Amino acid sequence: xxxxxxxxxxxxxxxxxxxxxxxxxxxxxxxxxxxxxxxxxxxxxxxxxxxxxxxxxxxxxxxxxxxxxxxxxxxxxxxxxxxxxxxxxxxxxxxxxxxxxxxxxxxxxxxxxxxxxxxxxxxxxxxxxxxxxxxxxxxxxxxxxxxxxxxxxxxxxxxxxxxxxxxxxxxxxxxxxxxxxxxxxxxxxxxxxxxxxxxxxxxxxxxxxxxxxxxxxxxxxxxxxxxxxxxxxxxxxxxxxxxxxxxxxxxxxxxxxxxxxxxxxxxxxxxxxxxxxxxxxxxxxxxxxxxxxxxxxxxxxxxxxxxxxxxxxxxxxxxxxxxxxxxxxxxxxxxxxxxxxxxxxxxxxxxxxxxxxxxxxxxxxxxxxxxxxxxxxxxxxx
Numbered sequence: 001x002x003x004x005x006x007x008x009x010x011x012x013x014x015x016x017x018x019x020x021x022x023x024x025x026x027x028x029x030x031x032x033x034x035x036x037x038x039x040x041x042x043x044x045x046x047x048x049x050x051x052x053x054x055x056x057x058x059x060x061x062x063x064x065x066x067x068x069x070x071x072x073x074x075x076x077x078x079x080x081x082x083x084x085x086x087x088x089x090x091x092x093x094x095x096x097x098x099x100x101x102x103x104x105x106x107x108x109x110x111x112x113x114x115x116x117x118x119x120x121x122x123x124x125x126x127x128x129x130x131x132x133x134x135x136x137x138x139x140x141x142x143x144x145x146x147x148x149x150x151x152x153x154x155x156x157x158x159x160x161x162x163x164x165x166x167x168x169x170x171x172x173x174x175x176x177x178x179x180x181x182x183x184x185x186x187x188x189x190x191x192x193x194x195x196x197x198x199x200x201x202x203x204x205x206x207x208x209x210x211x212x213x214x215x216x217x218x219x220x221x222x223x224x225x226x227x228x229x230x231x232x233x234x235x236x237x238x239x240x241x242x243x244x245x246x247x248x249x250x251x252x253x254x255x256x257x258x259x260x261x262x263x264x265x266x267x268x269x270x271x272x273x274x275x276x277x278x279x280x281x282x283x284x285x286x287x288x289x290x291x292x293x294x295x296x297x298x299x300x301x302x303x304x305x306x307x308x309x310x311x312x313x314x315x316x317x318x319x320x321x322x323x324x325x326x327x328x329x330x331x332x333x334x335x336x337x338x339x340x341x342x343x344x345x346x347x348x349x350x351x352x353x354x355x356x357x358x359x360x361x362x363x364x365x366x367x368x369x370x371x372x373x374x375x376x377x378x379x380x381x382x
Contacts, residue, residue, distance in 0.1 A: 055361040058350035060314055061298045063340050068296055070289040070328045071234075072224055076216035076268070078238075080278045084184050086206040088199040089177035090114055099206075101191050105182040111206050112193060116178040123171035130168050133161040186210035189278075211272040215251065216282055219263040227288050228253060234268055236282045241275050250286060291335070294327065299334045301346040312347040313340070314360055319347060321356040 092114040099111050137157045143149040180193075190207040193199055216236070220228065232250040251269035258264065268284055270276060301311045309326050312319040327335030340346070345362070347354070354360060 055359040057363045058360045060345040063344040065293045068294040071285040071287045073285045074218040078214045078280045080209045082210035091201045112180040114178040119175040126168035126171040129164045214270045214272040216268045218266040222257045234286045236284045238282045295336045314345045319354045319358045
């Protein structure tokens, strides 16, 4: 009888296959697709338990009641309504400059003096002519009383005397014009003359600005024409003075709308003389409405989708999507007209990671309530 023999290669292959099988069985192996592994946890009914999704950490803010105001906002450069360009009313060489830029001056104060010699001599000549004609007129009247001259001759001398007096007054005016005076009370903003310069007639010499009152002009869309009224309060911040708010009022409103731009002019008035200066760039808010005890929430809580306004409210550790009706909205706060009640906690951070019904974990449960300071709602300028 023949005995079968197995080759060494075949025996080695069989041993390796058995070792791999035992190793896979010891490690549990990979379960076929669609089936739970043999070692998965099972419930009381013998079915595999579903793994619970972890709670999403979020931050919340409390819905509170406070005062909220509505305003129209815009930008404008400040201007001084009272500004004068002081010119030389007489030509000549400048002998004195009595003020410098930044000096406070009064109306009628002498700012500079021009050489008065020529004007003074002209005035003396005119005065001499007046005296001569006054004597002639007096003698002519005496002769007329004696009927030695005609009445026509006396009238001619009288006309010449009146003309000479007018020339004398003009010469006095020319002499006074050698003093350059301030036409208004204010501050010297610019000096354009120097001692020894020859200035021409009507050449600019100084610029005087009254900074006790400043104005800013807003070009407001016509839809706000029925909203804004003279006397409304307004606030302004300027880049040159960060952190400070300046109070003012609406001074006047243009009664017409520019057909080209569809806007009308609103002149805002501010008290000057302090920090504010002409030329400063200001951001102005005209407050036109105010609501007391308005229900407000942080604007950041609004969901950034294209549907109706909505927020996530935390209720029993779950995020609930709630549609809301908004009132006034500003850069920080939004007024809630309906949909929420005072005390609701709205999600402000972590919104992108949750859906309606998601489990959430509030990481700032002691978040302070919204500030009770007055909020100002701004209407964006188009």
